[in-house]
Structure formats: C-alpha cells, structure tokens
Amino acid sequence: MFRVLHLADLHLGSRPNLPLPLQEEVYRNRNKVIETAVDLALDPGQGIHMVIIVGDLFDNHQPEPVLIDETIRHLKRLESAGIAVVTVPGNHDEITYIDSVYRREAKRWPGILVTEPMPTLITKINVNGDVCNLVSMAYTGGVSKTDKPLANFPLAEKQGVNLALFHGSLDWNTGERSVPLDGTALAAAGYDYIALGHIHRGGKRKPGNSLANYCGMVAGKSFNDPGVGYWTIVTLGDGPARITTLSANIRPWRVVDMDVSVFNEYEELEEAIKQLIEPEDIIKIRLIGTIAFDPNIERLESSLNNLCRYIEVENNTEGWKPDMVSKYAAEPTIRGFFVRRLQKQLTEVNDPEKEKVIRKALWRGLLALKGGNN
Ligand SMILES: [Mn+2]
Structure with a gap:
C-alpha cells in the first residue's frame, strides 16, 4: 500500500x-x-x-x-x-x-x-x-x-x-x-x-x-x-x-452573488456588503436581480476598498424593478414618455440582441433622468 x-x-x-x-x-x-x-x-x-x-x-x-x-x-x-x-x-x-x-x-x-x-x-x-x-x-x-x-x-x-x-x-x-x-x-x-x-x-x-x-x-x-x-x-x-x-487553508478568491432586489436604496446595499466582507478578503461581488436605485459601482468600490485587501463589484442585474418601471410609465412627465416609448419597443422586438440594447437604453436613460453624470 x-x-x-x-x-x-x-x-x-x-x-x-x-x-x-x-x-x-x-x-x-x-x-x-x-x-x-x-x-x-x-x-x-x-x-x-x-x-x-x-x-x-x-x-x-x-x-x-x-x-x-x-x-x-x-x-x-x-x-x-x-x-x-x-x-x-x-x-x-x-x-x-x-x-x-x-x-x-x-x-x-x-x-x-x-x-x-x-x-x-x-x-x-x-x-x-x-x-x-x-x-x-x-x-x-x-x-x-x-x-x-x-x-x-x-x-x-x-x-x-x-x-x-x-x-x-x-x-x-x-x-x-x-x-x-x-x-x-x-x-x-x-x-x-x-x-x-x-x-x-x-x-x-x-x-x-x-x-x-x-x-x-x-x-x-x-x-x-x-x-x-x-x-x-x-x-x-x-x-x-x-x-x-x-x-489547504489557502485564502480563496471569493466570488459572492448578491441579490439586490430586496434593497430600496444605495445605503442598504453598501451596508449588506460591509456585513459579509472580511479584512483578509480578495473579493468580487456580483450584483444580481432587479434594482430600484443607482448601485453606483465606483462609489461602492471606493468606500469598501479599505475594509478588505481588494474588492471588485460587477453589475449583473437584469435592470430596473418592473413595478418601478410601471410606476414611471404612468407619470405625465418626460420620464414617463421615455419609459412608455421603450416599453412599446420591447413589446414589438423579436430579436434577443436588440431587446438587450433596449433594456440597456432603459437602464441608462432612467439613470440619466435621475440626474448626475450618467
Ligand atoms: Mn493548467
């Protein structure tokens, strides 16, 4: 043996x-x-x-x-x-x-x-x-x-x-x-x-x-x-x-999926990530689900970076929460007009690649209409 x-x-x-x-x-x-x-x-x-x-x-x-x-x-x-x-x-x-x-x-x-x-x-x-x-x-x-x-x-x-x-x-x-x-x-x-x-x-x-x-x-x-x-x-x-x-007790490259659908604002997300990172971490957080606010990746990374050795955040979310989008669509505003227009395009499109582009446009457009540098 x-x-x-x-x-x-x-x-x-x-x-x-x-x-x-x-x-x-x-x-x-x-x-x-x-x-x-x-x-x-x-x-x-x-x-x-x-x-x-x-x-x-x-x-x-x-x-x-x-x-x-x-x-x-x-x-x-x-x-x-x-x-x-x-x-x-x-x-x-x-x-x-x-x-x-x-x-x-x-x-x-x-x-x-x-x-x-x-x-x-x-x-x-x-x-x-x-x-x-x-x-x-x-x-x-x-x-x-x-x-x-x-x-x-x-x-x-x-x-x-x-x-x-x-x-x-x-x-x-x-x-x-x-x-x-x-x-x-x-x-x-x-x-x-x-x-x-x-x-x-x-x-x-x-x-x-x-x-x-x-x-x-x-x-x-x-x-x-x-x-x-x-x-x-x-x-x-x-x-x-x-x-x-x-x-082997070797510190892994941690990858954590975090469903952001449950959060209503940026501060809740930042706090949730703070709870799970450890000082010795080299970690990547992948945001998944649907979102109700601007996750502001750069702000997240810079405010969390000194709590561990290295952190990377990736936005893998599917886009805005559907109920939020419906709420905006009902508004008699430019934002409402923009959302209705893209929603109409989404119902008519039958090419998955084009659909992706429209969803991205809806995401970026809503961020831009919230103000800031988007
Ligand atoms: Mn090899």
Whole structure:
C-alpha cells in the first residue's frame, strides 16, 4: 500500500491581475504553494510515499530563474527523504520549446521527469514495497499526435499498481484546448488510478473499472479561476484507489452573488456588503436581480476598498424593478414618455440582441433622468 500526493496546475509564476503592491505580495505568496505541498508530503502524519505533478507546475515554459531554483530545491527535499517524485510537463509549461525549463534543467531535475511524447510505460518503481507501473506522456508540439483523441494506451501490467498520469482531458467535447483522451480506450487499458491535470475546478470520472481524477488547482489565480483550496491524496495498492482531500487553508478568491432586489436604496446595499466582507478578503461581488436605485459601482468600490485587501463589484442585474418601471410609465412627465416609448419597443422586438440594447437604453436613460453624470 502507498499514498500519493496528487498535484497539478500549480501555475507557479502566474501574476494576478491586481493593483500594485498587492499584486506582488499575492504573487510571492502564491508561489509558496510548492513549499507548502512539499511540507505536507514530508509530514510523518500524512504517510506520503510519492508525489506526482501532472502538468502546469509552472504558468509558462520559461519561469523566472529564482522560481526554478526554489522549486528544484523543494523537490530535492522530497528526493532526500526517499519520497518518489514524478513531474509531467503540461500545456502552459510545454516541453516543446528548445528553451523550455524542462529541457534546460533536465539534468538536475529531481526524481522522474516525463519526456516521452506519446503514452508509454515510463518505468516500474518500487514504492513502499509495491511495484508501481507508471504510464505517462509529455505533450510535445509537432510530435505528440493529438489530432484525434489519444487511444493508444499501453495495457495495465499484471503485477503491481498501474498508475497513469496525463495532463489532458476526458471532457474534450466541451471545446477546451487540451490533449484529448479517449475514455473508452482509457477504460480498456485497465489502470488503477488515472491522475489528471488541466481541468482546474477538479472532478472525478469513471472510465470502466478505473478511477480518473482531476485534482484541480489548489491555489487559485483569479476570480474566474479561483482554485479548489484542497489537497488530493490517493491510496493505492490496497484494493481500489481511494481519494481523500485535505483543506489547504489557502485564502480563496471569493466570488459572492448578491441579490439586490430586496434593497430600496444605495445605503442598504453598501451596508449588506460591509456585513459579509472580511479584512483578509480578495473579493468580487456580483450584483444580481432587479434594482430600484443607482448601485453606483465606483462609489461602492471606493468606500469598501479599505475594509478588505481588494474588492471588485460587477453589475449583473437584469435592470430596473418592473413595478418601478410601471410606476414611471404612468407619470405625465418626460420620464414617463421615455419609459412608455421603450416599453412599446420591447413589446414589438423579436430579436434577443436588440431587446438587450433596449433594456440597456432603459437602464441608462432612467439613470440619466435621475440626474448626475450618467
Ligand atoms: Mn493548467
């Protein structure tokens, strides 16, 4: 039996889209995720025997030299402790280029560095008394044949644990740019555990009797790519593969949807947001629902920004509250005339794109008629 820390998509060296100096601070802190991962693997309480990095360890193929040195230093700590380390290049840190970090540093890279361009039985290693048959590949532009989903997988060995590592996707019909994997062929290969990278939000799949799993990105890099916030540990060689997760205690990029339909004025909205933000937050508030007042995004952001590390507010509301619009429409005023005119257009339009434009015009027009700089 052995326990594996399954890592992928750490994207070390990714620079967050935040204002300086916060950007630099978050960048430096986020790069420490490799040190934290190695500390976890070395924690005797975890009983980890092997660490696998299934692609996109770095955010690009030429990370800054300091980051390379630090990463190698931490991976060496694993090697020194007798923990097996396997690194698979991904699509961000592609091995394809002549100046790729994995070509330049191949000689001093700790543990096993996968370089074969097509699915191959890389090696058989002894892990905590078990034979581990390792199948993997390193996507190499112009050499790896990925015009069709990969289907040519070496069959599982009869003896030992069969572990496959792919920075690719079983979900390629969703249109993502990735190394496509044929699920039927993968099921037929009969591996015990298929460790996947590439899909940052994580998720399990069941090709045949195998267990495939995207461990996901532990530490997020943006509001759109917020990370899963947990470590993935897999137990192998003792019955079917078992996955356990462990909270990484990494501050997430928080995204909160707030329905503004219940508020009657700006001050109520501002107060409600104040109640939910924490001092350590890097947070995005998405306003949804219908609205009865001008949410004034700039005013919100500037009055809330010193209550946390960073706040972004996005107006995703559908527009004005219907009862408010009806009330305006009944007025014998220019505003009433404007609303009636746009309402008429809304009943006549049958193109959804044009309808969007009219709703936007109703929104902007009413803001303008309330005065101010709109
Ligand atoms: Mn990735």
